[in-house]
Amino acid sequence: ATPLLEVEDLHxxxxxxxxxxxxxxxxxxxxxxxxxxxxxxxxxxGKSTVARAALGLLPWGVAHITGGAIRVEGADxxxxxxxxxxxxxxxxxxxxxxxxxSFLNPVVRVGRQIAEGVAKHDPGADRTRRVAELxxxxxxxxxVAQSFPHELSGGMRQRVLLAIALGCxxxxxxxxxxxxxxxxxTQADIIALLRxxxxxxxLSILLISxxxxxxxxxxDRIYTMYGGHTVETGPTADVLRRPGHPYTYGLMQSARAVRxxxxxxxxxxxxxxxxxxxxxxxxxxGRCPVEVEPCGTRFPPSARVSGAETHLxxxxxxxxQHAGDVAVTA
Ligand code: ATP
Ligand code: MG
Numbered sequence: 001a002t003p004l005l006e007v008e009d010l011h012x013x014x015x016x017x018x019x020x021x022x023x024x025x026x027x028x029x030x031x032x033x034x035x036x037x038x039x040x041x042x043x044x045x046g047k048s049t050v051a052r053a054a055l056g057l058l059p060w061g062v063a064h065i066t067g068g069a070i071r072v073e074g075a076d077x078x079x080x081x082x083x084x085x086x087x088x089x090x091x092x093x094x095x096x097x098x099x100x101x102s103f104l105n106p107v108v109r110v111g112r113q114i115a116e117g118v119a120k121h122d123p124g125a126d127r128t129r130r131v132a133e134l135x136x137x138x139x140x141x142x143x144v145a146q147s148f149p150h151e152l153s154g155g156m157r158q159r160v161l162l163a164i165a166l167g168c169x170x171x172x173x174x175x176x177x178x179x180x181x182x183x184x185x186t187q188a189d190i191i192a193l194l195r196x197x198x199x200x201x202x203l204s205i206l207l208i209s210x211x212x213x214x215x216x217x218x219x220d221r222i223y224t225m226y227g228g229h230t231v232e233t234g235p236t237a238d239v240l241r242r243p244g245h246p247y248t249y250g251l252m253q254s255a256r257a258v259r260x261x262x263x264x265x266x267x268x269x270x271x272x273x274x275x276x277x278x279x280x281x282x283x284x285x286g287r288c289p290v291e292v293e294p295c296g297t298r299f300p301p302s303a304r305v306s307g308a309e310t311h312l313x314x315x316x317x318x319x320x321q322h323a324g325d326v327a328v329t330a
Contacts, residue, residue, distance in 0.1 A: 002074040003030040004092065004172045004204055005054055011067035012053060022278045023049045025228040026299060026314075027068070031172060036198055036205045038215035038236070040251065041225035044272055047208045050225070051174050054206075055093050056085025073171075090168030091121050098177040100157035104149040110160050111135075111145025117167040134163040137200070139193060155186035159193070166201070176208045191218050212255040216240060221310070224248045227273035227283025229299065234311030244305030244313030247284045282316065292316050 012024040027050045031037045039047045052058050054070055060082055069078045072088060097103060105113060114134055115127045122130065132142050138159040149157055158178060165173055175194065179187035195218060198205055209215050215222055215236075222239055224232040224247060232245040243249040250268040270287035273279060282288070285295035294300070294316050303318040305311045 001033060003032045003071075004073060005029075005031040005206070006071040007050060007054055007068070008071075009068040010050065010053060010065065010070065012049060012058075012063060012065050014059075014062050015064055016062070019276055021275045023063075023228055023275060024053070024068075025278060025283070026230065027225065027228065028230040029223050029233070031204050031206050033171075034198070034202050034204055035221065036195070036207060036219045038219035038222040039206070039208045039225055040210065040212050040215045040222060042210060042251075042272065044275070045225040046228040047210075047225055048176055049228075051095070051176050051206065051208055055089065055095055055174060056080055056082075057095070090117060090165075090170065092171035093174065094165035094168050094170035094172070095174040095176065096158070096161045096165055096178050098180050100154075100161045101149060103161060104157065106149055108148075109145065110147050110149065110152070114145070114160070114163050114167050117164050121168040130167065131163075134167050137166060137197065138163045153186075154182050155189065158182065158190055162193070162197070166197070170203060172204045172206060174206045174208070177210070178207075179214065180209070180211075187214070194218065212251050224251065227279070228275065229283055229314065231282075231284070231315070232305070232313040234305065235308055238306050238308045238311045242306045242311075244303075244311065244318055245284075245315050246288050246290050246317075248313070282314070290317055292320060 007027055007029045010024050010027040014021040014023055024046050027046060029039065029050065041047055053065065065078060069076060071077065073092065111131050114131045118125055118127055118130045131145055135142055135144055140156060140159050144152065144156065152160065179190050182190065191214060194205060207215060207218055219236050221234065222236050223230050224245060226247045232239060232243065232248045239248060240252065243252055254267055268287065273283040280298060281296040282299055285291050288295065300314050300316045300319050302312040302314050303322050305313050305318065
């Protein structure tokens with residue numbers, strides 16, 4: 001079956017007045033039907049950029065795709081412009097963000113905001129009934145339809161955003177750090193809700209988080225990003241059992257680690273990569289504890305990590321371990 005979303009070796013830069021940010025230098029991912037897929041990586045690794053590129057939500061005139069491809073249900077949308085993208089928005093692609101207030105209209109009652117999406121994507125539906133159904137689906141009381149956004153808690157607003165997105169009957173829901181601004185309990189509720197929704201509605205979810213624990217509890221498959229590159233992908237259980245990229249391993253160590261004597265969490269030593277230049281090598285070189293010779297000069301091809309055919313890492317050390325066998329793909 002054709003994947004809902006494919007991003008292939010995407011290169012993208014933000015051209016600012018005084019500098020260029022090479023935000024993506026080889027981002028690759030795909031999302032199939034009814035899958036929950038996660039993207040994890042530290043701040044600045046390009047997670048939001050790849051998601052926004054896949055939804056046509058980049059700043060026009062500033063963001064430039066310089067290589068690679070984006071396909072939605074098999075159709076090439078890499079060169080889509082501001083007139084073509086809106087046709088895909090809501091259906092088949094919908095998105096929820098970290099900050100619901102910036103998306104919700106402060107002077108329009110929540111029920112009406114949900115109804116607008118329904119009217120556009122589901123014109124035959126009984127709007128009042130559908131709004132009630134959607135509120136129920138995201139486990140909000142029916143009275144919330146009469147509320148204004150500022151009258152609701154952060155967790156409730158996130159549910160409203162979800163109801164608006166689901167009202168468009170999306171095939172793929174992209175959730176970019178949907179729980180980061182929320183407290184831990186509310187965070188867990190939203191994650192559980194997303195999982196239930198996937199099971200009930202049979203849609204796909206692309207979940208973005210810098211928190212490996214969130215992604216691990218929720219996702220069937222994960223992608224690790226670093227310095228604008230996809231550096232590892234695989235079924236969540238395989239990646240956690242046997243991380244193939246030293247950066248994924250580092251992320252796992254810092255997620256597990258307890259706070260040090262100064263109350264700080266362990267982080268991977270060293271500096272994040274400088275995105276002002278397009279770097280030909282692996283962006284983790286210089287910070288990597290197991291660096292080998294070509295790492296600083298050439299980005300590696302992907303190599304199989306564990307038994308699963310879909311568990312791959314882009315790492316020269318693995319490539320060298322596999323030298324001579326067929327697991328290495330160019
Ligand atoms: P975070 O975990 O902090 O959300 P991220 O992985 O989502 O990080 P991106 O937001 O994709 O990272 O940013 C990748 C790089 O692109 C960063 O260096 C960021 O500063 C830069 N960037 C992102 N959006 C823009 C923009 N609109 N204009 C200029 N630079 C941008
Ligand atoms: Mg982000």
